[in-house]
Amino acid sequence: MRQHLLTALIALAFGFVGAGLWSLSGLGHGQTREYLVANPQILSEMSEAYQRSESEGRLARVADEVTEAFPGAVLGNPDGSRVLVKFTDYGCTYCRQSIAAIDQLIAEDPELRVVVREWPIFDGSEQAARMALAAAKQGKYPAFYHAMFELGTPSDANITRAAQIAGLNVDAARTYAASDEATGELARNMALARSLQFTGTPSWVAGDEIIQGLVPVERLAEAIAG
Secondary structure, X not given: OHHHHHHHHHHHHHHHHHHHHXXXXXXXXXXXXXXXXXXXXXXXXXXXXXXXXXXXXXXXXXXXXXXXXXXXXXEEOOOOOEEEEEEEOOOOHHHHXXXXXXXXXXXXXXXXXXXXXXXOOOOOOHHHHHHHHHHHHOOOHHXXXXXXXXXXXXXXXXXXXXXXXHOOOHHHHHHHHOOHHHHHHHHHHHHHHHHOOOOOOOEEEEOOEEEEOOOOHHHHHHHHHO
């Protein structure tokens, strides 16, 4: 009975392939099995280590591409030696709530480069993401980024107002926002998000870690520091 229970737990932690290998390996027998029964917390530790290894593998495959910013779509020091990548959506409440934490990290670390990847997954937010890329092209990305989040819902009126606050040439920005280049960048970001198995925004790449959701600023700082 204990062996079957352990195999079921391993299946939950690592999938059924891992459970099969566990069973065939002989590790599910004898002293090892008894030790795990007496110390069940090890299964959680094993699961965390496995998930971390899987995340590192996914990140390794796209690391160079994901940290290479769309020209101008950077907060903080554009040439900084430490990098934080943020996948964001202007319609995302949690993305908005993360603004203060990111501004804090930038203020505390002059070497921090925050690469922002526009990933519009909420209804009505794609045009804001396109205008953000246009702002990056005009060298005014941080101003638009902050203004757009401060204005709230990414409506047509708010997008135009954010562009004005940021000092964009609005007509030129609208033309660029509709371009194939902007479309290609959004498609690239979606492909990267899928490769990293992100399920929503905000999502982060910090150091060699993949992090999802709204997390404390200390968690991001720790990951950036390595």
